[in-house]
Amino acid sequence: MNRLTSHTSALRASMQACRHDIHRHPELAFEEQRTAARVAELLDEFGLEVHTGIGNTGVVGVLTKGSSERMLGLRADMDALGIQEQNPFEYRSVHDGKMHACGHDGHTAMLLGAAQYLAANGNFDGSVVFIFQPAEEHGEGARSMIADGLFERFPVDAVYAIHNFPSLETGKFAVRAGSIMAAEDNFEITIDGVGHHAAMPHLGKDAIVIGAEIVNAMQTLVSRSLDPLDSAVVSFTEFVTNGTVNVVPGQVVLRGDTRSLTTQVQEHIETTMERIVAGICAAQGASYEFSYRHNFIPTVNTPAEAEIAARVAATVVGADNVVGDSRPVMTSEDFGYMLQARPGAYLLLGNGVDGIGGCSLHNPAYDFNDDILCIGADFWVTLVESQLAAI
Ligand SMILES: [Zn+2]
Ligand SMILES: [Zn+2]
Known part of the structure; x- marks a missing residue:
């Protein structure tokens, strides 16, 4: 040079x-x-x-x-x-x-x-x-x-x-x-259903299916709810259950990481994510805890x-x-x-x-x-x- x-x-x-x-x-x-x-x-x-x-x-x-x-x-x-x-x-x-x-x-x-x-x-x-x-x-x-x-x-x-x-x-x-680097947030979602025998699903509330539904539904958070000209990433990085091979789990913990370039998008992700979790858990009769931690603001x-x-x-x-x-x-x-x-x-x-x-x-x-x-x-x-x- x-x-x-x-x-x-x-x-x-x-x-x-x-x-x-x-x-x-x-x-x-x-x-x-x-x-x-x-x-x-x-x-x-x-x-x-x-x-x-x-x-x-x-x-x-x-x-x-x-x-x-x-x-x-x-x-x-x-x-x-x-x-x-x-x-x-x-x-x-x-x-x-x-x-x-x-x-x-x-x-x-x-x-x-x-x-x-x-x-x-x-x-x-x-x-x-x-x-x-x-x-x-x-x-x-x-x-x-x-x-x-x-x-x-x-x-x-x-x-x-x-x-x-x-x-x-x-x-x-x-x-x-303007924004040159993204905000980073971490989230944790705990879903409480009812664990049960793998052969008798009607007796419990399957937390793993509810967790999977949440992971899938969250794929629309960026693609369907954000302005296409805004940027964000929502990544699930952990899916932890208390089930075993013949026991359907009563609890699932989902963790992950989100990135966004503005505080407006950061807030949008947080509120939309909780709304999706609350809606799916209500529909399925499960309860949940949701925590969302801001680690980095945008640069x-x-x-x-x-x-x-x-x-x-x-x-x-x-x-x-x-x-x-x-x-x-x-x-x-x-x-x-x-x-x-x-x-x-x-x-x-x-x-x-x-x-x-x-x-x-x-x-x-x-x-x-x-x-x-x-x-x-x-x-x-x-x-x-x-x-x-x-x-
Ligand atoms: Zn570094
Ligand atoms: Zn560095």
Whole structure:
């Protein structure tokens, strides 16, 4: 790729070493003690004002130049996943059953690289708030930092985040105004009928047939009750009965996962789902319990900041390598909670299409592509120097 800007190329080796060190020592949600300590130590070394223990293991570094009150937030995530790594390389995880399979090691390293560059050479007027959050994978880290006063203590005007993205060519950026990632909810439906002998169905109330009817009826939730121009996914992932080979179950528990791109669709799914369950159970004379839990809200980019992000990305990698109206994806991201509190944008940065860079996220063979460290760091530097340019 023909790079237009390269501020941080001299930092490539140190960012890569930092990334490999974090990769080797993955830590799960809210256990990021070692990673947070390393981040805090480096920020301090670079000369930033460091705040630790925000929202549990979150770290914030503040870098101020000049006298402007303007304040920009840049966010990286630090947590790993409970997956057994299959990669053979020397920096593979030393902790069984844990690995950086989502590239948060890379996000952390490239934001640290940007902090190092901006502290030493940055030309801007204002404050940059470097946010290193815990527990993204469970959707709790952003909320815990916000609940701990993140934006009262550091009232940023806007906040941005980058996530690497396999299947997008190495170093390309994708962004869009509006929803870029989906809400994720989980549901549980317990159906209580009456268990009975498999040979005497008339004496009971078959919970398995009612459960099957509910699963089938729910296939119309998206196809028949949603505006075709809206997007949603309803997936049943568990169907658990208390029956055995010659006993029809009296109870069935159904669990699953839904995705949606707007809070309106999210609410529509919840209320429609319960109505279908209630109707079928009433018709069949069974009772039910229904619970529906919101895990992630949609990640919604504000139009002005999405446009700024696309413009900055084009300065770094050229307009041909930026998709400004990217399709949203139905996975979820807890940066949505930061975007609920502040204007901002979430961008995808191509991790590559072929080879290891193309391996999907949350896969035991996944690895962050070191070739995009400088691209991500350059994006951060260019964003800061353009948004906080001396007036
Ligand atoms: Zn992930
Ligand atoms: Zn991730």
